Amino acid sequence: MSISSVARDVRSGFITMLPIALAVVPFGLLLGSEAVRKGLTPAEIGLMSMIVFAGSAQFLTVSIWTHPAPWAAFALAAFLINLRHVLMSASLSPKLKAFRSSQKALVAFLLADEIWALSERRAAHHPLTPGFYFGTAVGFYLIWLAATVAGTFLGEALPAPETIGFDFVFAALFISLVTGFAKSWRAIPIILASLFASLLFKTLYGGTGFILAGGLAGIGAAALLPPEKKKTP
Amino acid sequence: MTIDPATFLAILAMAIATYATRISGFIIGPYLPEEGRLRQALDAVPAAVLTAVVAPTIVSGPAELIASVATIIAARRLPALGAIAVGVGTVLVGRHFFGGW
Known part of the structure; x- marks a missing residue:
């Protein structure tokens, strides 16, 4: 290079x-x-x-x-x-x-x-x-x-x-990044699982564990999706 | 400009704890599969973690909810910086009119 x-x-x-x-x-x-x-x-x-x-x-x-x-x-x-x-x-x-x-x-x-x-x-x-x-x-x-x-x-x-x-700059940055990552229907269950698990955990327990809870729920949803036909870029 | 020994120790311990979380993914990275369900799960990390980070902010008030929707719409048409400007502008106007829940 x-x-x-x-x-x-x-x-x-x-x-x-x-x-x-x-x-x-x-x-x-x-x-x-x-x-x-x-x-x-x-x-x-x-x-x-x-x-x-x-x-x-x-x-x-x-x-x-x-x-x-x-x-x-x-x-x-x-x-x-x-x-x-x-x-x-x-x-x-x-x-x-x-x-x-x-x-x-x-x-x-x-x-x-x-x-x-x-x-x-x-x-x-x-x-x-x-x-x-x-x-x-x-x-x-x-x-x-x-x-x-x-x-x-x-x-x-x-x-x-x-x-x-x-304070909203970071929320807006992360929302626009998620929007960019969401290129097919497969992103929808991932985002919804993460959203709900994060809010549920935050409501029940407070603290900062909601990030991990939501993240794990979202990637868990991704693992349950049917295998992809072709590799996304 | 002094540094207290107990404070120094606490900061050093925090630094080590933080670094451990950040290097761990690089250490296990080469052992993670290239395809299959675990790979699908890992590919979803950016969207899943970022969504989890912002979820409480999105529902923290009517202004934030409206601004989040505006940001999503803007992000489909504009680069990230434009979408951020739309989001921040909307939240400022929204807070002026709505206050909290």
Whole structure:
């Protein structure tokens, strides 16, 4: 692969990511300001964004942070919230043919929801390349890190994301991606099973297990469908 | 700009737990079948997981429900960014008129 085609993929990944990362900024700012209220320093929340890099796990643990921090409880919470990443990485795994093992280790480190979703969409139309993936992921990572640290200095001078509709950006992104993945009738039972199982679990148990419950119901429905006649692209 | 030892340990433990979930699919990936029902199930992961993530948001209020339908319609005609703009615009207008359930 030539240098110019790598540069083109990096650029394409970066441009694809940028509007989504900008929508993440208000949430990063909020997380930073919440971290300060819970007695975390800018260095600590910065370190968390740097090595954990998982928005939902960070929001949950910061919202219940105590001193001294109960490391085992927080690790378990992060593990449970992030269990969906087992499914996500298993799904992405066969699409990483162009990646070396060392690159895959870094792919896993950067595999936040938004990056995974954008990579799956890319892989549905083009072979996924390291240039595209890291163009997407590294830019998103740096913007998230900068936003969370900046939030520690801005404090409570922030508008809530709901007031400007920013909270719906992720819902709209994920809905449009699902619409793109749904190319035949076969998607309908998968989506309905996931939708109902997710809502049922959320209503009954609350918490964040609904993602895994819905995901497993949807892929269970897919396994029960009659075998496909021809392979979809 | 200090880092408390207990906080450092907790953040490190969270990082390891998160990384474990993200690398596990790559470790088991090569052992997963190329076809058959398990493959059908794995191919459905993106649609199933993303649907599960957004389901509570879709039904969180009338504005969100209407905006979700608008996003689906827009996504069939527009690129993702256009569909997002339609969704966010609809939710802002909807919240102004409807409030919550």
